[in-house]
Amino acid sequence: MLLKKISGVLSGFQTIGIVHRNCSPIKQIGEDEKKQSVIPMAGVGPPHYASWPPPAGHSAPPMADIDEVRTIFILGFPPDVKERELQNLLRWWPGYEACQMNFKGEQPMGFALFTSAAAAMAAKDALQNLVFDPETNSVLRAEMAKKNLYVKRGVTGVGTETAPFDQSKRLRTASDYSTSHYAPPGAFAPPPSWMPQSYMPPGGSFDPYTGYGMPPLQPVAQPMVSPVAPAGYMPMQNTKDNPPCNTLFVGNLGESTSEGELRSIFSGQPGFRQMKVLRQGRSTVCFIEFADVNSAIAVHNTLQGAIVTSSDRGGMRLQYSKNPYGRKKEFVNNNQDGAPGVPTSETSG
DNA sequence: AGCACA
Numbered sequence A: 001m002l003l004k005k006i007s008g009v010l011s012g013f014q015t016i017g018i019v020h021r022n023c024s025p026i027k028q029i030g031e032d033e034k035k036q037s038v039i040p041m042a043g044v045g046p047p048h049y050a051s052w053p054p055p056a057g058h059s060a061p062p063m064a065d066i067d068e069v070r071t072i073f074i075l076g077f078p079p080d081v082k083e084r085e086l087q088n089l090l091r092w093w094p095g096y097e098a099c100q101m102n103f104k105g106e107q108p109m110g111f112a113l114f115t116s117a118a119a120a121m122a123a124k125d126a127l128q129n130l131v132f133d134p135e136t137n138s139v140l141r142a143e144m145a146k147k148n149l150y151v152k153r154g155v156t157g158v159g160t161e162t163a164p165f166d167q168s169k170r171l172r173t174a175s176d177y178s179t180s181h182y183a184p185p186g187a188f189a190p191p192p193s194w195m196p197q198s199y200m201p202p203g204g205s206f207d208p209y210t211g212y213g214m215p216p217l218q219p220v221a222q223p224m225v226s227p228v229a230p231a232g233y234m235p236m237q238n239t240k241d242n243p244p245c246n247t248l249f250v251g252n253l254g255e256s257t258s259e260g261e262l263r264s265i266f267s268g269q270p271g272f273r274q275m276k277v278l279r280q281g282r283s284t285v286c287f288i289e290f291a292d293v294n295s296a297i298a299v300h301n302t303l304q305g306a307i308v309t310s311s312d313r314g315g316m317r318l319q320y321s322k323n324p325y326g327r328k329k330e331f332v333n334n335n336q337d338g339a340p341g342v343p344t345s346e347t348s349g
Numbered sequence B: 001a002g003c004a005c006a
Helices: A001-012 A083-090 A117-127 A259-266 A293-302
Strands: A071-075 A098-102 A111-112 A129-133 A141-144 A248-252 A274-280 A283-290 A317-320
Touching: A071 A117, A071 A129, A083 A098, A098 A129, A111 A117, A111 A293, A117 A141, A259 A274, A293 A317
Parallel strands: none
Antiparallel strands: A071 A111, A071 A141, A098 A111, A248 A283, A248 A317, A274 A283
16 A cells, blocks of 8 residues: 555654754654655756656657666755746756655655656755755755655656546646746756756855955754764854865864764765875874765865864864875876976866 | 875
8 A cells, every 4th residue: 555655665764864953853754644645757848958758659768677676765855845836946847746745744755756767866966955944044954765656556657647536635747837827938947956966055155365255153954963072162254265175174273183073073074085085293183085076065164163072173174185085196198298287277167 | 185996
């Protein structure tokens, strides 16, 4: 039965440890809630969306393996999110089929079904760290689900213009969202953050000359995955910083700073790759590598001035490293005369 | 203010 399936999906995620702000881990859903509506995909995509597959009926969506998981699981919505919002967020995504918002736990949980695992993964990556609502500091976290979202037969699929199978349950169907009544051309476009995987840090932009203004006393959007949060925050004036890169330099740490605490704070951050702690006499510094510059920027902004309990200084100072990981000290040897070459800019984009 | 490792 439906409820069984859903609770199976949910229980698969209980160990993931996604804790969004002060929300506790997902609870098992109760046995009470019976009405689970699934919103299937609208039939036609917007004309301006280049990568959208041709309209229904002209070509079939990529065929999915019979039991590959092509459902994603999304957390981080504000408590007042509507299922409709999820539908509108996803409806232009290539391969999107249906979604469901589950309000059983401490926080709303979204599930979205796609035509293939690849489409699901692409959507998952695109939604990852998406600022869903700056007002409530809602940052989305997305994972592949353990099981597929259950959709009643016949209603799934692009171009299936079938009638609602259950009018009484307020099910939104393709016809309710038909493009002729909705989304006049150009009026509704996918969020720009869908194109590259980009996380817009909430804290303002980097100015190499003035640096950052006063960092927030408490973190703004925290894409916290780590269960370990800093003890608090201290204002931190970052006098001089370097241009953003994939590596953070952590300063203002006392000699007593424990590597374990640093690791527990940073290793759960999205994009974390590795860190290295350096003891230098009375103080300690630390380098943290991230998978990409955006992840580093996010942490630079959200954890600036965070108080490391094991340190006897104030908050830690986060700066971009002068010498980031992955940036080789090698030179491009494109001149034959032996003159010094130009440092390679980046090894990764 | 302290920037290593490839």
